Amino acid sequence: MVSQATRAPERMFARRISNALREAAAGLGAPDAGVRLDRPKDPAHGDLASNLALTLASRLRRRPRDIALDLRERLDGIEGVERIEVAGPGFLNFFLDSATVGGTLRRILATRGxxxxxxxxxxxxxxxxxxSANPTGPLHLGHGRQAxxxxxxxxxxxxxxxxxxxxxxxxxxxxxxxxxxxSVxxxxxxxxxxxxPIPDGxxxxxxxxxxxxxxxxxxxxRYEQERxxxxxxxMRGFAVNELRKEQERDLAEFRVEFDEYYPESSLHSDGRVAxxxxxxxxxxxxxxxxxxxxLQTTRFGDQKDRVMVRxxxxxxxxxxxVAYHMSKWERGFHEVVNVQGSDHHGTVDRVRAGLQALGRPAGYPEYVLHQMVTVERGGEEVRFSKRAGSYTTLAELVAEVGADVARYFFLMRRPEAHLVFDLDLALDQSDKNPVYKIKYAHARLCRLSRLARRRGWDGMEGPDAPEADASLLAAxxxxxxxxxxxxxxxxLRRAARGRAPHVVCDYLERTAGLVNSWYQAGHPTRSPELAALVEGDEPLRNARLTLAVAxxxxxxxxxxxLGIEAPQRMVRSE
RNA sequence: GUCCCCGUAGCUCAGAUGGAUAGAGCGACUGCCUCCUAAGCAGUAGGCCCCAGGUUCGAGUCCUGGCGGGGACACCA
Structure with a gap:
């Protein structure tokens, strides 16, 4: 549990407002109303908003807007709330006072990393x-997305x-x-x-x-005559070993490491299959x-029974x-997420059915199935590997665009959507490229702190940094x-629960955009009064520098x- | 034929528990640098949210049925 001091201030207020709303609804003759508070998309709609009046409309047989006005009458003096507006068809919009909003900054600074x-x-x-690639060749783009x-x-x-x-x-x-x-x-x-000749298949x-x-x-x-x-x-042992080493090397380049490599052969040799x-x-x-x-897998929802032994x-x-997943369970993993290509989706039902037959719960294991990847350059699909036949390898891609960009591009779409990897965009080093946009925003903010210190002002970091007055940040x-x-x-919570990294990408891209807007709004020529490094007004400057750090x-x-580096400064490369 | 995923701006895609005028990037166009990095910002144009029903005060979102695209359906590996 998060401590009281660092709890999201808006959540505290959300509870306070919800309670007040519930009471007000009861006063209008609607006890036990389900109250929900949203954060509106449009800042003009306040910091928090409730659709309570709309949901009560049919129950009270009154117009939503009138209900909203009545509700507002009954909501006076909630601490931290500056004002309440009735808007649109009957929304109640709550505007928090700026001291309250400033609590967010304190919380970020307190928890940092x-x-x-x-x-x-x-x-x-x-x-x-x-x-979980077979050691029969180099890792290709599908594996990259999966990694x-x-x-x-x-x-x-x-x-x-x-x-x-x-x-x-x-x-x-x-x-x-x-x-x-x-083949070897x-x-x-x-x-x-x-x-x-190379054999069939x-x-x-x-x-x-x-x-x-x-x-x-x-x-x-020595094996020339040996058939x-x-x-x-x-040759099998040699090839598997070589390819496994190569795969591990490629994954390391991609900044992906594993705690365990589990060979299928061990399931046979240790008797698990039997x-x-x-x-x-x-x-x-x-x-x-x-x-x-x-096995009668149809008993557990599979479309047809499956052969275990031919x-x-x-x-x-x-x-x-099935044996492998029993091993997972027995090793203590009762929560398992399998990330696989959507071409594996046919195996999901039958593996789960087999596991259910053995008494494991119905949803075990969980699957994230992702769609395929194609690469485009100049609007045309490319396949660029001499070495791997028709494949495009992960190693080639990482060598060309770098691990950071490759990771981000693989993550920026929902797993179940087909992914088009735009090489032109990936190689672009301007803010058009979302990865660079986020990195630049970060570097820009670091620079503000550096410049402040260089001018003898506090960068608002470290334990000795003065407390900032966030109520000054009203623009x-x-x-x-x-x-x-x-x-x-x-x-982050939503991304984790939904196994949806792209939610983080979206969040960062938009947030970087807001950072750039804020930064640009304080352009020292046109709007020196909005600049972060404002002269003469130390409390205001400290508040803005604190925002930059946050x-x-x-x-x-x-x-x-996302496993991507956040540089303190950017160096343009060719 | 059965099952899964997808269908939103010219292109690539976001749109959590149903809510306010449907968003971003690319591409197009118009402005903004004597000053913290313009690698940027502000703005304009561009939409029958595949179609048809239904549920609801309210549907891009939920339900049903179509249409289109991808994938999976073998004692294959």
Missing amino acids: GYGGSRDGGGRRIMVEFV ALGDVIARLLEWSGWRVHREFYFNDAGRQILRLAE RARYQQLLGHDE GYHGEYVREIAGAFLECEGR GEAALEA ETVRALDETGLTYHRDGAHW SDGSATYFLPD PAERELINRLGEFPGF ARTVLANGLAV
């Missing part, structure tokens, strides 16, 4: 599983008081891996001058040749038909998936910015949530 966080999670554990989404959902959860475990699951045992090994063998033989990317080359360098020609299991196994079959058989929900071993004795993907641009800063924790804190915290 922690401002925006909450205790939603209460210290409970939660797992975010994401990327950014998963990492930032994890950060949002950390900010919300959860203990987060980041996990990467990889299939190192299936048929795809066999094709990979065979073909390239290996080709390098030795033999004519061996194999991998043609240039990277396979590179792996074969590296293998040749390590092992020499059996041992050679294939050696154990899962046994446990499912015990439920009586399995049966044999056409030589295969089935007639040839091999497990389908479904089975290890519209200031008032709007302060209110906006006060909304940050609410946005705004910068919010931008920095928001960027930290």
Whole structure:
């Protein structure tokens, strides 16, 4: 729980106003009215607004506007409220006095790097599983989006008081891996001058040749005549290892790290898969038909029953998936978010059904399914990889636009919306590019504090900074910015609960716009009286510098949530 | 055929629990630098919120049915 001193002032007032409204409604003959307060979009509609009169209209059989006027009569002298207006069809708009609004600044300055966080999670554990690419090639753009989404959902959860475990699951045992090994063998033989084609369904990317080359360098020609299991196994292990290392390197460049890499093969070797079959058989929900071993997943809402073990004795993907999620549960993760491409959506119902058969709750695990990514340059779709065949790799993209821009662009759209990555915009270093817009706003605010100190004025930072009189910040641009800063924790909470990083992007972009407006409004030539570094009026200057520090804190915290750097100063690069 | 997602400005997209004249960026146009970074700001133009019903005092938002786009539906991997 947040302490009384740092609680959002508007929330305290919201409760006070709600109570007064409820009482007033009772006075009009409508006890137990559901009272709601909103923060209006338009600042002309006050700091808080209520639609109570509109909701009471049908119940009281009176015109909403008349009810609103009556309600206002009954609401006098609420502490901290400057005035109440009746507007539009019957809204009640509350204007808080400026000393009250200033409480927001005190709260930001008091919590600084922690401002925006909450205790939603209460210290409970939660797992975010994401990327989970098969080690059959380099990471492509879909993985990039997933890496950014998963990492930032994890950060949002950390900010919300959860203990987060980041996990990467990889299939190192299936048929795809066999094709990979065979492809490496073909390239290996080709390098030795033999004519061996890539098998059907194999991998043609240039990277396979590179792996074969590296293998040749390590092992020499000893597998030239060897056609059996041992050679294939050696190449499989080598290739998986190489590709995993490369993926980890690419992810590190992208500033994404995992607590655990979980190999599918271990589910077989440690008996979990067999154990899962046994446990499912015990439920009586399995049966044999056409030589295969089935589970009645339809009992739990799946569209059709699923095969667990094929007639040839091999497990389908479904089975290890269930075993894997049982492992998550048994490791203590009763809250799990899986971030996956929407092409996996077909597996959701059946995995959950399998887990329900084993007694896990119906919604376990939770899924965030994201749509595909395409890249455009000059309005045309581009595919730019010689190396990876038809793929566009994450590494190439990060090399071109940088990790910060790539992260932001992957995050700025709702996961379930198709994402068009505009390379022209990504490479732009002006404020057109939202990432730069936010960074510039932050750097600009840092500069204000620097300049103030250089002139011998206090930058309003540190424990010895004088208390600012926020009631002096009455200009519209200031008032709007302060209110906006006060909304940050609410946005983070909403983003975390909705697993929706784009909410943070939207918030930051708009807030940066307000910062720029405020900054520009105080242009020293045209409006010196609005300038932050105002001469001669120390209390006013201190108040504005405090606002600058508060705004910068919010931008920095928001960027930290996104895993993006917040520079003190910007250097133009080519 | 069944299931999931999407349909909002010329383009790319936001629009939490239904609320006031539907927002942002890009693109277009008009202004604003002797002075804290103009890498900026202020403003103008641009909308049958896919269509049709329904619920409601009130629908871009909720319900039903269409239309259009993407994805998923195999003992495939």
